Every structure is written in structure tokens, then in C-alpha cells.
Amino acid sequence: MKPGWTVVLLMLLAGCGSANLGTKPTPSPGAKPAVKKELPWLTVPGGRMRTTLFYGPWQCRREFMNQCQMECASEGYPLMGCMWLADIKLDWEGSLVLLPIPVEAGSRYGIYHCCCKFPTLPKAEKEVERKKWDNIRESFREKWGKKFGEWPAEDGTSWPGHHIRDLWHGGNPVDPNNIFPAHPGAHKVFTDQYPACYDGQAPWNTVGPDLPYTDN
Numbered sequence: 001m002k003p004g005w006t007v008v009l010l011m012l013l014a015g016c017g018s019a020n021l022g023t024k025p026t027p028s029p030g031a032k033p034a035v036k037k038e039l040p041w042l043t044v045p046g047g048r049m050r051t052t053l054f055y056g057p058w059q060c061r062r063e064f065m066n067q068c069q070m071e072c073a074s075e076g077y078p079l080m081g082c083m084w085l086a087d088i089k090l091d092w093e094g095s096l097v098l099l100p101i102p103v104e105a106g107s108r109y110g111i112y113h114c115c116c117k118f119p120t121l122p123k124a125e126k127e128v129e130r131k132k133w134d135n136i137r138e139s140f141r142e143k144w145g146k147k148f149g150e151w152p153a154e155d156g157t158s159w160p161g162h163h164i165r166d167l168w169h170g171g172n173p174v175d176p177n178n179i180f181p182a183h184p185g186a187h188k189v190f191t192d193q194y195p196a197c198y199d200g201q202a203p204w205n206t207v208g209p210d211l212p213y214t215d216n
């Protein structure tokens with residue numbers, strides 16, 4: 001998914017998220033703990049919200065692979081692979097205006113990349129696009145943090161912003177829906193594995209389990 005971050009937030013606050021009834025999705029057999037990052041609670045209308053990020057990459061579930069088939073076809077390119085990069089989990093705590101009792105709600109959204117057989121940019125053009133990202137990087141992190149919680153950092157260094165559709169394959173360098181904060185280790189794996197995904201190599205060319213990780 002190319003997540004519309006503002007839309008995601010509005011859906012949660014509007015009650016479009018699934019209610020948190022104390023149950024969790026059941027991980028698929030063999031699932032392992034994901035790299036996890038909880039961001040600070042934010043005050044939002046009617047209560048507070050917390051963003052938690054879980055990092056892969058994992059093979060795409062069937063739903064994501066099917067969506068990629070349609071997305072690539074709509075742009076006139078064959079699908080080579082699909083990479084499930086991360087999950088974003090939003091938790092909301094507060095009270096309803098008409099019924100002032102404590103309420104909890106939450107939603108999860110998969111962030112995945114469709115490796116269509118996109119044409120690539122010449123090196124010089126790619127560097128022009130990279131410069132556009134460099135010019136807005138700090139302001140982007142600040143704006144993102146105000147909506148979802150402070151942009152993560154490690155030892156005083158901000159985590160990289162990962163472009164879901166990479167710049168070499170025509171990704172928009174400044175589109176908020178194409179960027180999310182990536183754990184440094186996960187970001188390296190994304191970068192290392194993108195070529196294999198675009199080349200149609202395993203495991204990115206086959207469907208994976210519905211829930212390949214645990215929350216622990």
C-alpha cells in the first residue's frame with residue numbers, strides 16, 4: 001500500500017478502525033518477532049493516539065499480491081514481485097462525545113511495494129530527484145512527527161526515510177504517501193532486496209503467509 005497518512009489518521013479518529021477487544025490476529029505458523037518501534041503518545045481530538053511500526057520485509061500476503069497485479073497492469077507493466085515492507089499500527093484511547101465512557105480503538109495498515117517492471121532513470125536524473133528529497137527532509141520529518149509521533153532517531157541520528165517506490169524506478173521523492181521512517185537495519189535490507197524483487201527472484205515472486213510476524 002502507498003499509505004495516505006492523513007487519511008489513515010482520519011479513518012481511525014472517525015471510528016473506521018477495528019475495535020480493540022483485547023484480541024490479536026493469529027500469526028501464521030513459523031512467525032517470528034518483528035523489529036518494532038513504538039512512538040510517543042500524541043494528543044488528538046477526543047483522546048490520544050500512538051503509532052507503532054513493525055518492520056519486515058516479508059513476502060506479500062495474497063491480498064497484497066493481487067493488488068499489485070492490478071496496480072502494475074494499470075500502468076502497463078508486468079508484476080515481477082511484491083515486498084511487504086512494514087505494518088503501521090494505530091491505537092487510540094479516549095471517550096465519545098455523546099457517550100462519555102472510556103473507549104479504545106485501533107487499526108493496522110500494511111505498507112508494501114509492487115515491483116512492476118518500471119523503466120529506470122539515468123544516474124543524473126536520479127540525483128536530481130534525490131536532491132528534491134534532501135531539500136525537504138527535515139521539514140518532512142517535523143510534519144510527519146506532528147501527525148504520528150516524533151520521527152525516530154538512534155544515537156542522535158534520525159532514521160532514514162524510505163521511499164516505497166524507489167527513486168531509480170520513478171518514485172516521487174517528496175510525496176508523503178511514498179515515504180515512511182525505516183529502522184536503519186530494515187532499510188538496508190529493503191535496499192539490498194529491491195533488485196531481487198524487480199528481477200522476479202524468490203521469495204518476492206511468491207505469496208507468503210497472512211501474518212508472518214508476532215508483536216513481541
